[in-house]
Amino acid sequence: MNIHFTPEEQAFRQEVQAFLRSNLPDDLARKVRLGRRLAKSDHQRWQKILSQQGWYAVNWPVEHGGTGWSVVQKHIFDEECAAAGAPRIVSFGVNMVAPVIIRFGTPAQKDYYLPRILSGEDWWCQGYSEPGAGSDLASLKTRAHRDGDHYVVNGQKTWTTLGQHANRIFCLVRTDPGAKKQEGISFLLIDMDTPGITVRPIITLDGEHEVNEVFFDNVRVPVENLVGEENRGWTCAKYLLTHERTGQAGIGLSKAALEQLKRIAMAETVRGRPLIEDPMFRARIAEVEMRLMAVEMSTLRILAATRDGGVPGAESSLLKIQGSEIRQAITNLMRKALGPNALPFLEHELEPDFDGDPLYQDYSAAPASQYFNMRKLSIYGGSNEIQKNIIAKMVLEL
Amino acid sequence: MNIHFTPEEQAFRQEVQAFLRSNLPDDLARKVRLGRRLAKSDHQRWQKILSQQGWYAVNWPVEHGGTGWSVVQKHIFDEECAAAGAPRIVSFGVNMVAPVIIRFGTPAQKDYYLPRILSGEDWWCQGYSEPGAGSDLASLKTRAHRDGDHYVVNGQKTWTTLGQHANRIFCLVRTDPGAKKQEGISFLLIDMDTPGITVRPIITLDGEHEVNEVFFDNVRVPVENLVGEENRGWTCAKYLLTHERTGQAGIGLSKAALEQLKRIAMAETVRGRPLIEDPMFRARIAEVEMRLMAVEMSTLRILAATRDGGVPGAESSLLKIQGSEIRQAITNLMRKALGPNALPFLEHELEPDFDGDPLYQDYSAAPASQYFNMRKLSIYGGSNEIQKNIIAKMVLEL
Amino acid sequence: MDFNLNEEQQMLADTVQRMVRDQYSFEKREGYYRSSDGFSPEFWQQLSELGITSVPVGADYEGFGGSGVENMLVMTELGRGLCLEPFLHSQIYAAGLVEQLGSSEQRRSLLPKVAAGEWRLAVADEEPGSHYDPESIACMAIPCDRGWRLEGSKRVVIGGDSAKFILVSAKIQDTDGVSVFLIDPEADGVTSQSYPCIDGPRACDLALNGVYVECDDLLGAPGKAAPALIYQRGRAGAAQCAEALGNMEEAFRLTLDYLKTRQQFGAPIGRFQSLQHRMADMRGELELARSMVILAACVADDPVSDERSRQLSAAKFVVARASQFIAEQAIQLHGGIGMTWEYSLAHHAKRLVMLAHQFGDDDFHLAQYSALLDLPRQVA
C-alpha cells in the first residue's frame, strides 16, 4: 500500500507540465481561469494542439490513434490540464460517441468517423434527453421508422450541449414503439445538415447559450448510420453512460477553482484586511479543501481498482455526488467572497472576445454566473437523487 | 401586528418569576441546570409545590382545578420554569391522560382520577408503543378480551417512560382483532398493582434508567376502566397525540440549555483563553441561538393562532422537527465545549443524591450523557421522518 | 402579542398584491428588464398614484408614515412579483437616511417629492473594498471653499442610474468618521457606469473626480453619519427580508405545483418520498424565515440597542440561509427546466441568492451577532 506516484508517473507528470507550459496559449488559459465563455474557435484551437501531440484521444486504443495511457496517467493528464487552465475537452465526440463506435460500430463507421473526430473535422453533440424524460432517460419518444434504406426521424431532443457548434449528433430513437421501455431503442448517427433538423437555443439563467433544443421533422438518415443492432441501442447507451460517469468527480477542475477562490480571497478585503485572513471564511475554504482531498483520494482508489482489472461500479455514483457538491461549494464561496462586487451582470466581460478593461477586476465578473451555472452539476448526467437510487439498489441492495 | 407581550402578560411573567424565586428549591434547580438525574421524590416535591399554588394543572379547565390560563400565559410559565431550572413536569398524568379523561371519561372516572392526579397520589405512565410497532403506532398487538365485567389484557408495551415510578398506566389495547388497523382499539386505565404486570427496566446508552418494558400476562381490568367506547380508542389516542405534540419544540428548555452552554464555554479554556472567545466556537453558539430565536417566534405565532381559535395543525410537526434539532445541536456543542473533559463517565456524579466533590467540575459530568440521551428527541413522539411524512401529506398534499 | 394585520394593513397588502399580479407577469417583467429604464415607469407611476410610494415616508413630509410592518407588506408583494423598481433603496433606505440625518430644510425639500414618487433617491455606500461595512470606505471629501470636493469610487449603487439624487458616503480628509453627502448624478466630475445586476435590478458604479458639494449638501453633522447608516441598513435589511419572503413563497409554490404535475417513472415526482421530505424541509425553512421577517418588521423602527441589532442580524442570517436553500432546492427539484432563462423560477432563485449580497450576507451577520452575543453574568 502506497499512495505515492511511481517515478515513471512523476516523470509523466513533468512531461505533461512541460508540454502545457510550451503549448497552452496564455490567452486561452487566462479565459479559463477567469471563467469566461469560450468560442468555438477556442475549443478548436486547443483540440488541434492536442491532436498534433497525439494527446487528444486519451481513451482510445492505440490502433485508432489513442495514447495507450494507464488510468493513472489519464488522471495525471486531466489534473495538470485543469491546473494549467486548459479548456475542458468537449467530450461528445472523442469520449462519448467514439468509444461506442469503437465498441459497436462497423469497420466502415470506424474508418469514416474516427479520423474526422481526431482531426477536429467533426463536432459531435448528444441527442439523449427529451423534454418529457428528464432522469427517466428510457422514456424517450423520438421515433424512427424504416423507409427503404433510410430511417425517418421525428421528435425532439433537448439539453443538447454546444449543439450550435455541431455538425453531427448521435441520437437514441425509438424504432419499435410496441416494445418495452428500454427495448425498441436504436442508436443513430445523424448529420446535422440533413433537411428537417432545427436547432433552437436554450438560454440558461446565467444568460449563457450552452444548451439547445433539437427538432427532427421527417429527417432521413441512411440505415448505415445505425450503430449496433436495431432495437438494441440501450446497450450502447448504457456503455456510454458508464464512460460518462467516470471522471465526473472533476477533481482537477475543482482544484483549479479552489486555487482561484484563494486568489480572490487574497485580493478582496473586509474591514481593511484581506478576506483570506477572516477566520470564518478561511475555515470555510479549509473545510472544502479537506473534503476535496478526501474525494481525490477516493478517485485515486477507484482508478487504481480499475487499473487492477475492476470495473468502476456504483462507486462512481458516490463520486459524482461528492464531486458535484464540492464544485458547487467552491463556486458558492467564490460568489460570497466578492460581497457586493458579485452583483453586476457584465455579460460582455464574459465573452470570448472581450479584451477591454473590466469595470472592477478581471476575476469579478464570472463567479456569480458560474455559481448559478454550476447548479447543473447535481442535475445532469443522472441527478444526484438518481445516483442515490442507484447506490441504494446496486450497492446496498435495498 | 405586534410581537411584544401585553402589560398584563408582562405582569404575569413577573408573578411567575417571583413565585419561582421563593418556591423553587435551590438544590432542585441546581440538579436540573447541571443535567443530573432526578429522583422520584424530586419530581414529587416540585409537583406538590405547584399543586399548592394551583399551578400544576395548567391545561385543565378551571372547574377541575386548572388555571384557566391563556396559551400565551402557559408559554410564559413554561419558559420561566425552564429558565429557573424547575424540573420538567412529568406529563403522562396531568397533561396526557387527564385531558383524555376530561374529554372522554365518565363522571365517575373524572371524580376518581383527576383529584388523585392533582394531589400527586397517582403517578401515571403511558402504554402506547410496542416492540414491533415503532412509529407505526396503530399496528399494536396487545389484546384485551372481555371476560364478564373485566377485560383480560395480554401483551407487551415498551419505551414506558418512568414506568418504574408509576402506579397507573393508560394503555391502547386491541379489543377487536378482526377489525382494520386503527379500528378495534380501546383505551384502558390500568392499576400497575394488578397481578400479571411486570416492569422490566431498559437501560439506555447513557446508562440511565428512564424507560421500561411492561408485560401483561392475563391482567384483569374492570370494564369501568374503559375510557370512551370500546373499539374507539384511536379517537382518544389521536386527541392525546395532538396534545402531546404542542409544546414539543421545547423552547424554554433549549434556552436554558443554551445559557448553560455559554457558561461552560466561558469556564473552559482553549490555548489559555476562555473558549467563548474562540471565534469559530462562538459563531457556532451564535448560529444555534439565531435559529432558536426563529423557532421561538414560530412557536409564538402558532400559540397566537391557537388563541385566536385555530387548531395547531401540521405546523406542530415542523416545530417538533426544528425544536428537536436545535436541542440536539445545543447538547452537541456542550459536549464539544468540554474537549477531553467530556470523556469520563462518572455515573455517581449524576445521581440525585450525589453531594460530594466532582472529579473535575460540577458541570462536566452530564453533557456527554445528555448528548446521547437527546438522540431520543428525533425518535420519539413520532420520529422526525414521520413528521415529514405528515407535512408532505397534510400540508403539501403530495 | 398579535400577529394579525389590521384592516388598513390588510388592504395595503391586497392592493399591492393585486397590482403586482396585474402588472407584473413574468413576460412583462422581461420587457421591463430589457427596456432602457430597466424597470417599469408606468408601474412606478401607479405605485405613486395609489400612495404606495409614500408608505415608508414620514407623515410630516406628505408620506403615509408606515412602520416596519407596512414596509414588510409592500416588500413581500414586490418580492413575490420580482419587481425591478428601486422601491427599497429609494423609498425605504435613502428616504430613511434623509429623515434621520437631514436638516428640516433638507427633509422638506426632498421627502415630499420622494413620497409622491416624483424623485427617486439612491444610496452609494458600498465601495470595492467595503464588503457590507459602511465604515470601511476610502471615498474622500476634501474641504474646499464653501464645501467639499469628493474623490473616490462607489460600487453597485442600486437604482443609482435612475435617481434624481444620490446619497454618497465619504470620510472628510484627515478625519475618521463617515459623512453623507447629497449629489446630483449629473454634476461635474461624476462618471456613472450603469448595468443590470445578475438578479435583475439596475445599478451603477460611480467614479467621483473632484465632485463639488456645497455645505448644504452634507446630511447631518460631519463625520457622524455611521450610526444612521447602520441603523437604516437595519431597516432596509428588514424590508429586504420581507422581499425574500414573498419571493420564497412564490418559488415554493411553483415547485410544489411542479412536483404535483411533472410525471417521471410513471408517477408525479411528488410521490417520491425523498422529494417529499425535501419539500418538508423547505417548508420548515420558509416558516422560520417568515417568523424572522415578522420579528424584523416589528423591531426595525425600535430605538438603537444591542437587542435590536441582534434581532435584525438574526433575521438577515436566517432569511439568507433559507433563501439560498429554497433557491437551490427549487432548481434541483425542477431539474434542467429550473435553470432556463425563460422560466420565472430561475429568476426567483437568482434573486433569492443575490439578496444576501446587499446589507450583509449570512457570514457577515453571523459575525455581527457573534460580536454582540449576550453572555450570562455568571460563569458555570
Added chain:
Amino acid sequence: MDFNLNEEQQMLADTVQRMVRDQYSFEKREGYYRSSDGFSPEFWQQLSELGITSVPVGADYEGFGGSGVENMLVMTELGRGLCLEPFLHSQIYAAGLVEQLGSSEQRRSLLPKVAAGEWRLAVADEEPGSHYDPESIACMAIPCDRGWRLEGSKRVVIGGDSAKFILVSAKIQDTDGVSVFLIDPEADGVTSQSYPCIDGPRACDLALNGVYVECDDLLGAPGKAAPALIYQRGRAGAAQCAEALGNMEEAFRLTLDYLKTRQQFGAPIGRFQSLQHRMADMRGELELARSMVILAACVADDPVSDERSRQLSAAKFVVARASQFIAEQAIQLHGGIGMTWEYSLAHHAKRLVMLAHQFGDDDFHLAQYSALLDLPRQVA
C-alpha cells in the same frame, strides 16, 4: 500508487479480525467492561503471543517495526470489535514517544517489554485546560537535587490505570518548553482516580504532589518535547482514524441489516426512499473516511512537514465528521432500539462520537488546517 495489501499485511489483518471475532462478542465485551481491569487481560495476552502487541514497535527493540499501514490494519479490526484494551495509547502513542524522544538506554529498557505486551505505557498529556493542545499545560517540574518534583494534575489518561509507567508532560519551572517525564504510577505523591470513559475504555486522572523524578526519567532534552508530542499525536490520530473506520463499517453493516429486516407499515423500512438516500449518504461519508484513513496511514511516518500536518488534520476532520454523522444516523434509523445499552450499536455510536475527544476534534483540526492553509503565491 498502490492500494493493495501485501501478503503479510493481509495475513495480519485476517489474524486480528479472526481474534476479535472469536474473543470479542458484544456479550464478552460487556463482561470485560464490568471487570476490575475494564478490559480483557487474556485478549491482551493473546495479542502478545501472536506478536500483535509488537507490531508498532521498532525492530531494533524486538518489535515488528510496522508502519502506519500495519497500525491501520490492527486498529481497524480492534475498532470493529469495540475492543477496550489500550493498544493505541500504549503500543502506538506512548511507545512512539519513547522511540522518538528516549535515550538508547531508555528505549532498550522499555520497548522490548512493551513489544512483548508485558508492560503497558500511558501518556498523560491532557490537563483540565489543555483542550487537545499539548503545549497549553500548567503541570510544573520543579528542579531539585538530582532531578525534579512534579506538581499539577493530568486528565483522562487513557489506559493510565493499568500502565506500568506513565509519560507525563510538564514545563520545567521558569522555562517555556514542554518536557516529558517517565513516572511510576505507584510512586509517592501520585494520586490516581480511575473511571471508565463514556465510550468504554478505562482512564484515570492524576494528581501529582511533589512526585520525584530522577534525571534519567526525563525523555529527551529538557523543554524540547513538544514537537515529538505533536508528531506522535499525529501518528496516534491516524491510527485512531483507522479504529473509527472499523467501527463505522460495523455500525453501517448493523444498520443496513436492520433496514432489510425491520418491518413497518407493511414493508421492510429499507424500502422507504428517504431512508435509502440516508444510507447512500452514510455510505458516501464512509468511503471518504476510508480514503482519509488510508492517506493518514501512508503519511503518518513521513518526516515532519506542513503537508503531513495538513493531511493528518484533514484525516481527523473528515473521519470525525463522518463518524458523528454515521453514529447519529445509525441510531436514528434504528429508532429507540438503537439507544439501548444492551444492543451493540449504541456502543459503536458512543465510541464514534467520542473518538473526536482525543487528539483533537473536528473544530480543532479545522483550525489547525486553516492555520496551515497553502496559499497561491499570486493574488488574483
